Amino acid sequence: MHYMLLMTETADDFAKRTHPEEAGAYWGAWNAYIGALQQAGVIVKGDGLQRPETATTVRVRAGERHVQDGPFADTKEQLAGYLVIEVEDLDAALAWAARSPAAASASVEVRPVLPPPGGATA
Amino acid sequence: MTGEGPARQAAALAARTSYGRLLSLLSARTRDIAGAEDALSEAFAAALQTWPERGVPDNPDAWLLTAARRTLLNAARHQGTRDAAAAEIARRHAMLAAEGHDPAFSDERLTLLFVCAHPAIDAGVRTPLMLQTVLGLDAARIAAAFLVAPATMSQRLVRAKAKIRDAGLRFALPEPEERAGRLGDVLDAVYAAYGTGWDSRDGLDASAGGLAEEAIFLGRLLAALLPDEPEAKGLLALMLYCEARREARRDRAGRFVPLAEQDPARWSRAMIVEAEGLLTAASRSAQFGRYQCEAAIQSVHVQRAVTGVVQHGALSLLYDLLATRAPSIGVLVARAAALLAAGDAAAALAALDALSPQARIATYQPYWATRAHALRDAGRPDEARRAFARAADLTGDAALRAYLLGRAADGA
Known part of the structure; x- marks a missing residue:
């Protein structure tokens, strides 16, 4: 099955990305994690995302477009990236999620990807 | 009557003893518990029709399993999934049909118990799921034991089964490194079934809604399988x-x-x-x-x-051990009760006072009953009376309530 791992991070985590002393450890942890996933051959796709301050949220109500600065929800843990992995079951997906650096400081939401309509397996 | 009696009896016996075994086998591959339940109930209905005419088969379980698998396979075909998934089901069906001829086909109930108590399943629905899937209890009976409306319980069960199927929970025993924790969840869920109706059951009437017998059945099953x-x-x-x-x-x-x-x-x-x-x-x-x-x-x-x-000494030693390793509110109150029974009302009150900041004690009947007894022994009758009355208000068990109110009126 395909699962999406939605990685969140705290403001501290985001700050570490460019912090002169902490950036090394931050990126090292992510590189090690992605490396392990690649070695296991389970990655379908994935990206890291820029800081939540770069987000812009759009809503259309009654045909009118509302554009707003910032992410859709103002919470302590913000979306920082995603991965789609192909593994046997939820337990395997949870095991990968638990190993991610995001799980240790914020959280990872694991969701099965909606299968293509008609049940055909691509 | 002569032809139908034994057939109905055989079907009823198969239903009671084999339900969980059959359901666990049927759902393990597809993770679709609801689909397996439907197929199994169709198989039981077919048995009730066929067996009185053609006689009870040598191996009723294998017959039921084969009938239910055929239904599942047809259902898969009807959904238009005649691709890889259907082929896979057909392959496994053939493989398992062969297995089905063996009267001692594998027992997957342990796996099913671990799925029901999976950490991805809400803790409140784990016990109901076990009772329904492994024992075949209907939602109305489970709802009565858990004191919720039948429709509410049905909805919770449906939602949990959909999660198991759609999120793809693993139908296998947990890895050794997480085995201990996961087993704890399974045991807790079985014990929760034992607790239903323990205090709300009036007298000895087992039909009043408790599930002690069912919990002990699951306990025996776990002890035998592990x-x-x-x-x-x-x-x-x-x-x-x-x-x-x-x-x-x-x-x-x-x-x-x-x-x-x-x-x-x-x-x-x-x-x-x-x-x-x-x-x-x-x-x-x-x-x-x-x-x-x-x-x-x-x-x-x-x-x-x-x-x-x-042996009060042995009791307090065991309670100290339990309180260090598993300090739940129930254990801590029971430890205070043991101190009281050993004759140390002051120590019991101190232990209860230490729990006071916890919000849960406000509605926890054993806390107030133990506190009332401790206050009485400590020579504080007015406070004791109030605590007995409070404990009485918190129990749904008429006999226990009468006992506590009696103590409150007694001048404690």
């Missing part, structure tokens, strides 16, 4: 010790009788003997566990049947 897990034996022993005293909890007039005043002659000797045997076997592994410890406490209590006295 012969190397001392905690599985510990849980079964604990439930048997408690069950052994059920009748003695009421006097002939149906009034509540506290443990210290129960007549040991009314305890079930057979259940106590079985519990002692289980606890001894469990202790050979020399691994501490919450359920073994709680069972050991019950073991000390039932020694009174032989010795005529309660």
Whole structure:
């Protein structure tokens, strides 16, 4: 099955990305994690995302477009990236999620990807 | 009648003893518990029609399994998934049909119990799921035991089964490194079934909604399927010790009788003997566990049947151990009660006072009942009376309520 791992991070985590002393450890942890996933051959796709301050949220109500600065929800843990992995079951997906650096400081939401309509397996 | 009687009996027996085995086999591959339940109930209906005409098959379980698998396969075809998935089901169907001819086909119920108590399943629905999938209880019966509306319980069960299927929970025993924690969840869910109706059951009427018998059935199943897990034996022993005293909890007039005043002659000797045997076997592994410890406490209590006295020293030692390793509110209140029974009302009150900041005690009946007894023994009758009245307000058990109100009116 395909699962999406939605990685969140705290403001501290985001700050570490460019912090002169902490950036090394931050990126090292992510590189090690992605490396392990690649070695296991389970990655379908994935990206890291820029800081939540770069987000812009759009809503259309009654045909009118509302554009707003910032992410859709103002919470302590913000979306920082995603991965789609192909593994046997939820337990395997949870095991990968638990190993991610995001799980240790914020959280990872694991969701099965909606299968293509008609049940055909691509 | 002659042709139909045995057939119906065979179907009923198969339903009771084999339901969980068949359902666990049918759902393991597809993870679709609801689909497997539908197929299995169709198979039972077909059996009721076919067996009276053609006789009961040599292996009723295998017959039911084959019939249910055929239904599942047809359902898969109808959904238009005649691609890889259907081919896979067909392949496994063939493989398992061969297996089905073996009267001792594999028992997947343990796997199903672990799925029901999976951490991705809400803790409140784990016990109901087990009762429905492994024992075949209907939602209305489960709802009555958990004191919720039948429609609410049905909805929770449907939602949990959909999660199991759609999120793809693993139908396999957990990896060794997470085995202990996951087993704890399974044991807790079984014990929760035992707890249903324990205090709300009036008198000895087992039909009043409790699930003690079902919980003990699951406990036996776990102890048999996990012969190397001392905690599985510990849980079964604990439930048997408690069950052994059920009748003695009421006097002939149906009034509540506290443990210290129960007549040991009314305890079930057979259940106590079985519990002692289980606890001894469990202790050979020399691994501490919450359920073994709680069972050991019950073991000390039932020694009174032989010795005529309660070993308060042994009890407080076991409660200290339990409170260090598993400090739940129930354990901490029970520890205070043990201090009180040993004659130390001041220490019991101090232990209860230490719990006061916890919000849960406000509605926790055993806390107020224990506090009331401790206040009475400490020579504070007015406070004791108020605590007895508060405890009485918190119980749904008429006999227990009458006992507590009696104490409150007694001048405590």
